[in-house]
Structure formats: structure tokens, C-alpha cells
Amino acid sequence: MLNSVAPEVKSPEGPHAEALLVWYDRHRRRLPWRALPGEKPDPYRVWLSEIMLQQTTVKTVGPYFQAFLARWPTVDAMAESDEEDILKAWAGLGYYSRARNLHACARFVSERLGGRFPDTVEGLRQLPGIGAYTAAAVAAIAFDRRAAVVDGNVERVVTRLEALETPLPQAKPRIAEIVDGMTPADRPGDFAQAMMDLGATICTPKRPACGLCPYLPFCRARREGTQETFPRKAPKAKRPxxxxxxxxxxxxxxxxxxxxxxxxxxxxxxxxxxxxxxxxxxxxxxxxxxxxxxxxxxxxxxxxxxxxxxxxxxxxxxxxxxxxxxxxxxxxxxxxxxxxxxxxxxxxxxxxxxxxxxx
Ligand code: SF4
Missing domain, CATH: 3.90.79.10 (Nucleoside Triphosphate Pyrophosphohydrolase)
Incomplete structure (x- = not known):
């Protein structure tokens, strides 16, 4: 799937969305919650997957997502269920306040918004359990809104592109600024998913496949041969x-x-x-x-x-x-x-x- 060399991009200014979108159109991951090319994304699926994916891997989430969707195919169906049933189905995914918020959010959308998710970052922020990241991700992916979506994969890509010396988490505001500058007005939802896919499949924590990367000509860390050392991280305090x-x-x-x-x-x-x-x-x-x-x-x-x-x-x-x-x-x-x-x-x-x- 990832066996072709990335198209060469000749802009001297910096990483352009276009190069990444060309790459994405060929190499996008098939994920159970993701709309196929040409399909309209389902906000319920996008929201459900984004809540599940917080602090949890794609691999772990897959079977849970499928089971939830089979049992509660719509936000209205989820709103009518008991919280206890949601917690039971969630068991094993961890961070259980997410499951309770999931139910609260489903009820809010079903009962107060007629089953329709708000289609802006600001509107989504009003919902239970939806923070800045999730609001941006749902707005971009489900509604193609221009929003800077920064998950761990995107942080890695950006800190490498810029060879950003500021350690995480202090670097987060700067990373958000950079991503905002990179995000195009056209196809912002695909751009957000493309950045995530690039981080997950090419710009991996160890041994990134730079030779296949559409951003290769613009990557400072790669030019300096230091790509694997980014992102910088503040030393972790020992847990009691x-x-x-x-x-x-x-x-x-x-x-x-x-x-x-x-x-x-x-x-x-x-x-x-x-x-x-x-x-x-x-x-x-x-x-x-x-x-x-x-x-x-x-x-x-x-x-x-x-x-x-x-x-x-x-x-x-x-x-x-x-x-x-x-x-x-x-x-x-x-x-x-x-x-x-x-x-x-x-x-x-x-x-x-x-x-x-x-x-
Ligand atoms: S060139 Fe390498 S380090 Fe730079 S963004 Fe691409 S995969 Fe990551």
C-alpha cells in the first residue's frame, strides 16, 4: 500500500497541503468509522470514534466501535439506552468518564438538538465530554470545517518538520499555530485525517519512512538527520x-x-x-x-x-x-x-x- 515514492513538490515556501492530499488520496487508511472517498461522513460515527480514540489505539478501538455501532446504530438509539449498559459495553477501554460523557452527550444531542450534531467547533464545544481537540476533529472530519486538529501523530509530524526544540507539552500552542497555518480552506477534513495518517503510517515514532513522505523536501529534522529525536519531551515525574x-x-x-x-x-x-x-x-x-x-x-x-x-x-x-x-x-x-x-x-x-x- 505504501510502496510508491511521494510526488515531488517544488514549492520553496514550506509544506503545502496539496502534496499531502495527493498522498492521502492514494494511501489513506481504511478505518471502520471513516467515510469512503465520495461518501458523506456520518457525524455520529465520527464523534463516537473520536471519543473512543482518546488515549486508546486504533487497533483496540476497532472491535469496540463495531460492537457499539451494531447495538446503537444512531445517536437516538444510544440516548435511549441505560448508562449501565454503555458502561458494560465500554469495560476494558479505560478512562470511564468518557463512557458516561458519551451517554450524556448522546442524550443532549437527541433530546435537545433533534438528533443532529452541531456543525461548528463552537457548537460542538457546548456538548458534554467534548473538549477542544474533539470539537476540532469532529468539525473537520464530519463537517469539513477548517479547524486545526492536533493529536499525538500530528505533534510528531510537526515537531519534525520544524525541528521544534521546545519540549512537549509546552510546545502544544506553537504546534497548534503551525497546524492552523498549514490547514487549507479546501478539504480541511481530509487534510486533518491525512496528517493523522502520515503520523501513523509514515512518520512513525521509530524509523520513519521519510523516503515515502510527501513532506520530505520541507522537513528540517530529516535534513539534519535528527528526525527520530523529535518530539522533545519534558522529563516525566515518577508516578507514586x-x-x-x-x-x-x-x-x-x-x-x-x-x-x-x-x-x-x-x-x-x-x-x-x-x-x-x-x-x-x-x-x-x-x-x-x-x-x-x-x-x-x-x-x-x-x-x-x-x-x-x-x-x-x-x-x-x-x-x-x-x-x-x-x-x-x-x-x-x-x-x-x-x-x-x-x-x-x-x-x-x-x-x-x-x-x-x-x-
Ligand atoms: S520527512 Fe520523515 S521525519 Fe519528516 S515529516 Fe516526513 S516522515 Fe516525518
């Missing part, structure tokens, strides 16, 4: 380690206790194996004080590790047996073991279940 405990309790008929997390906060509204708070000074010797029920708790060998954006987590897992008559405490309920996979369990909870099953 928090600790906690999770409590696995099963009835003789095989039902297990789960709990709904509070709606606000980390993993809000998701289902959990009842857990303690997670803190840096967690007192492991008194972990069972956090158990949802009094029982003969035993600590299972091993520990579950999980990385969140701002901290690392290590969870010890305790197991116990309940009686058939044991009542579920407030916010908790019993779930059949076989039904656990269909619950809105975030990845860290799935890891806890896997540790229990491995013991």
Missing part, C-alpha cells in the same frame, strides 16, 4: 505507588459479591470487587478492616499491579466464603460467577478476578 486491598467473597451456590463504585471519582459508576481506598500510606496489616463483610479472610498469594495516569497501584487480594443466607451490604449485590464477564468491570478489576481464578 498506591496500595490497597480487594475482597473476593463467594456463596456456596457460586455467586460472588460486587459493588458499584461512587458515580464521582476514579472509575466512577463502574462495578468493582469490593475494595479498600487506594493510598500511598495504606496500612496492609489492617487491610481486612476495609472488607465489606465480617468473614474468615485469607490473603491470596501474589498481587495485582495496574498503571493509572497519575499513579501506580498494587492491590492485595483477600478471599473468603459466605453463607447462602449472607446479605449483601449497601451498594453491593451478588452476581453469578458466569455473569461476571458481562459486568462493567474496569481492567484493574478484571486483573483481580484473573488473580483469584489463577489461585
Amino acid at each position: 505507588l498506591r496500595r490497597g486491598a480487594a475482597f473476593w467473597i463467594v456463596r456456596p451456590d457460586g455467586w460472588v459479591l460486587v459493588r458499584k463504585r461512587p458515580d464521582k471519582g476514579l472509575l466512577g459508576g463502574m462495578t468493582e470487587i469490593p475494595s479498600s481506598v487506594w493510598s500511598e500510606d495504606f496500612d496492609s496489616s489492617a487491610a481486612v478492616n476495609h472488607a465489606p463483610l465480617k468473614a474468615k479472610w485469607r490473603k491470596l498469594p501474589g498481587e495485582v499491579g495496574h498503571g493509572f495516569t497519575h499513579f501506580e497501584l498494587a492491590v492485595s487480594v483477600y478471599a473468603a466464603d459466605a453463607l447462602l443466607s449472607t446479605k449483601a451490604p449497601p451498594d453491593c449485590r451478588w452476581v453469578r460467577l458466569d455473569d461476571l464477564d458481562g459486568e462493567a468491570l474496569p481492567t484493574v478489576m478484571r486483573k483481580i478476578v484473573a488473580l483469584v481464578r489463577g489461585n
Whole structure:
């Protein structure tokens, strides 16, 4: 697919959109949410994919996108669903506030806007869960509005084109300015997608295929042989380690206790194996004080590790047996073991279940 040499562009001024669009017309990626050439994009699909793609790879999103579309083919269908069902279908994608905002946004568009997404950046910014990036991306891709769309791929391309020494994230405003200057009035939606595709398939983090790049004649980093060193990044602060405990309790008929997390906060509204708070000074010797029920708790060998954006987590897992008559405490309920996979369990909870099953 990417085996031809890019057309040579003879402008001395800088990278022109035209060269990139010529390349895009030949090499664009086929993505499940993307309209085919000549097809009108569906704003619902574009919006859904952009929300899913935040902090998540194209490969991971693909099956989720297809499943969501099969179940909720329109924004009105999604608006009529329960938030709980959306959270269940979202489980595993991470950053769960996105799923709750997805539902809130679908309801807003369906109930207040007659099922039509606004077609401007400003209009889109008014919707729940839509920030500056998503508004620009949806406006450009779904409505062909001229907007500077900058994702991680585009940041890489631009910092290399300009050999930009300012590290990320400080370089973001300058990158947005550059992209704005590059974005054409004609076909801005295709331009935005072309920049993303260029970053994803040619201007890759390691070993970019500069020989195939339509911007080769204009790339400062390539000229200096430093392309792989961009973008510059400010050193990351080490993430703190928090600790906690999770409590696995099963009835003789095989039902297990789960709990709904509070709606606000980390993993809000998701289902959990009842857990303690997670803190840096967690007192492991008194972990069972956090158990949802009094029982003969035993600590299972091993520990579950999980990385969140701002901290690392290590969870010890305790197991116990309940009686058939044991009542579920407030916010908790019993779930059949076989039904656990269909619950809105975030990845860290799935890891806890896997540790229990491995013991
Ligand atoms: S020439 Fe190479 S480094 Fe420069 S934009 Fe193209 S692929 Fe990226």
C-alpha cells in the first residue's frame, strides 16, 4: 500500500497541503468509522470514534466501535439506552468518564438538538465530554470545517518538520499555530485525517519512512538527520505507588459479591470487587478492616499491579466464603460467577478476578 515514492513538490515556501492530499488520496487508511472517498461522513460515527480514540489505539478501538455501532446504530438509539449498559459495553477501554460523557452527550444531542450534531467547533464545544481537540476533529472530519486538529501523530509530524526544540507539552500552542497555518480552506477534513495518517503510517515514532513522505523536501529534522529525536519531551515525574486491598467473597451456590463504585471519582459508576481506598500510606496489616463483610479472610498469594495516569497501584487480594443466607451490604449485590464477564468491570478489576481464578 505504501510502496510508491511521494510526488515531488517544488514549492520553496514550506509544506503545502496539496502534496499531502495527493498522498492521502492514494494511501489513506481504511478505518471502520471513516467515510469512503465520495461518501458523506456520518457525524455520529465520527464523534463516537473520536471519543473512543482518546488515549486508546486504533487497533483496540476497532472491535469496540463495531460492537457499539451494531447495538446503537444512531445517536437516538444510544440516548435511549441505560448508562449501565454503555458502561458494560465500554469495560476494558479505560478512562470511564468518557463512557458516561458519551451517554450524556448522546442524550443532549437527541433530546435537545433533534438528533443532529452541531456543525461548528463552537457548537460542538457546548456538548458534554467534548473538549477542544474533539470539537476540532469532529468539525473537520464530519463537517469539513477548517479547524486545526492536533493529536499525538500530528505533534510528531510537526515537531519534525520544524525541528521544534521546545519540549512537549509546552510546545502544544506553537504546534497548534503551525497546524492552523498549514490547514487549507479546501478539504480541511481530509487534510486533518491525512496528517493523522502520515503520523501513523509514515512518520512513525521509530524509523520513519521519510523516503515515502510527501513532506520530505520541507522537513528540517530529516535534513539534519535528527528526525527520530523529535518530539522533545519534558522529563516525566515518577508516578507514586498506591496500595490497597480487594475482597473476593463467594456463596456456596457460586455467586460472588460486587459493588458499584461512587458515580464521582476514579472509575466512577463502574462495578468493582469490593475494595479498600487506594493510598500511598495504606496500612496492609489492617487491610481486612476495609472488607465489606465480617468473614474468615485469607490473603491470596501474589498481587495485582495496574498503571493509572497519575499513579501506580498494587492491590492485595483477600478471599473468603459466605453463607447462602449472607446479605449483601449497601451498594453491593451478588452476581453469578458466569455473569461476571458481562459486568462493567474496569481492567484493574478484571486483573483481580484473573488473580483469584489463577489461585
Ligand atoms: S520527512 Fe520523515 S521525519 Fe519528516 S515529516 Fe516526513 S516522515 Fe516525518
